[in-house]
Amino acid sequence: MCDACGCQTHTHDHDHGHGHSQTHDDSVIVEINRSLFAANDAMARSNREHFDEERIVVLNLISSPGSGKTTLLEHTIDRIGSEIKIGVIEGDIETERDAERIRAKGVPAIQLTTGGACHLDASMIHRGFHQLQKEPGGNSIDLLVIENVGNLVCPATFDLGEHTRVVLVSVPEGPDKPAKYPKAFTSSQLFLITKTDLLPYFDFEVAEARKEALSLNPSLQVMDFSATTGEGFEVWLDYLRELVREEKGK
Template identity: 60%
Template sequence: MMEDANHRRTRKSVTVLTVEASLFSANDSQAAANRARFDACGILAINLISSPGSGKTALLEATIKALADILRIGVIEGDIETARDAERIRAQGAPVVQLTTGGACHLDAVMVARGFEQLSAEAGDQPLDILFIENVGNLVCPASFDLGEHRRVVLVSVPEGPDKPAKYPAAFVGSQLFIISKTDLLPYFDFAPHEAAASAKCHNPAMEVFELSAKTGDGMAMWLTWLRREVAARRAEREIP
């Protein structure tokens, strides 16, 4: 019951609708479209997730440098503000697009679609083999959003401590590869890589775990081999009709 302008009580007409629609559905359908687009271009898309400062950009710099003669890499950088990361990637000679989310704590599939359009223009005629999507530094929110990637990689750096998989399981459940970064700092921190790995595998038994230092190059070979294997697998998949 409600009162009208003359304070008379009137009965409102109420309609109850059963909707049963996912609030992630808009993102998920755009993510599926992104994936189809990447597939059509023969690109391996990788979503990199970690806290701020885990070394995502440093890993990309070292990766681009190491694979420059073999694979063409493009990068979509997600940050709340500044184009600093994109400048670091551009300095390595790779096409890059900086998405500044203006406060949003994660990238979504629509932003990535827009970023990929810009990146395609920047990359020109040369096709890309790998698209890295460096998500906003955050181990929580990005885990909920499919961007259309083929592989999701989560990083934890040695100074962050080995308890991150236990504390932030969603990022590990949804990823295929766990990279323990900045291993050159192991002598100075109480970080047992096998404990962090075991903790991650409790949540995701199929997960692969690599330990590396982008700074010294230790352990980079495993990661580079993994990337080349994934690119080859994607190409093979494409050739099978």
């Protein structure tokens, strides 16, 4: 049981039925066959159940540093903040800066600083969510957005209990990210190509990035837009509206 809210946390579900066999030299071989991700996955499942009970849609944003995650959030809040109550958990190695940018928009936000760790994990989100609920407005949100630590590698391995994992690549980064960092794309449900207002200045073929990503993960949904100019942004906003509608109707 979690101290903060009494929600179920399933962290003690491991199995004690190992097979034993004796070898020479008095050593014992024990068969374990347990995933090292098991503890995180159990916590992630418990987070997801908790989010469902509260009817909150949860997104996990993954990208390299500087691809526009925080800017995407700022523009999203400007456009639909009055119809959908948004809350944000920011992950960074150091500083409160991103959470301050979001709070300046009048939206509850907390900052998790990992102090050097390259990713967020499910237990950090569990604690972070309780902290967020204590913020003004944090107790009545429809959509929780988790902005992961800027890194296309490590965050892809850790389930946080999100409903949808979103991977972002901005135009200046180049279209070959899916081929170079496959796990971020195979584990996501949505791929956002951002900063498309810069397409005239960079050698970036949207069709190529799309094709590379879909060859790794045929079920991936792909959108491209510029949050700054608003071009193509409506598709993203409609997507969020639909997710919130679905979660409320569950």
